[in-house]
Amino acid sequence: MLIAFSVTPIGVSESVGDLVAEAVRVVRASGLPNRTDAMFTTIEGEWDEVMAVVKQAVDAVAAQAPRVSLSLKADVRPGVTGALEAKVEHIERRLAEQ
Template sequence: MIVAFSVTPLGVGEDVGRPVAEAVRVIRASGLRNETSAMFTTIEGEWDEVMAVVKRATDAVLAVAPRASFVLKADVRPGVTDAMTSKVDSVERYLAEG
């Protein structure tokens, strides 16, 4: 499965970079394939392991913020691996065709 999610610390003021960095640190330490952009972090793996990482990342934010909000979008396709790369590659092929 692929999960794109964003966890936002609430009650810590305008600058949320440090609490978000703690969540990203947890995600990167998980060993699962992941990419972080300005709005979301995408993680790929099996359901239980991905959802456990989402929980740990949210807990990392809650360790430094009184409240957190998160948005999650998932693509569940049993048996498919490396979808983070193959989906983008497919779009790039079509773009290259003109």
């Protein structure tokens, strides 16, 4: 499955980048395939392992912020692996055809 999520600390200074970086650090340390962009971090893996990483990322931010907002989107496809790269590669191939 793919999980795209965003963790936003609330009740801290205007700049939240340092706290968001802590969440991304947790994801990268997990060893699961992942990608971070300007809006979301996407992780690929099995349900329990991916959700455990999301919880750890939220906990890392919550340790330094009085409130945390979590946005999450999931693509649940049992038995599918490599989707994190394959979906983007498919789009790139289609764009190259034109």
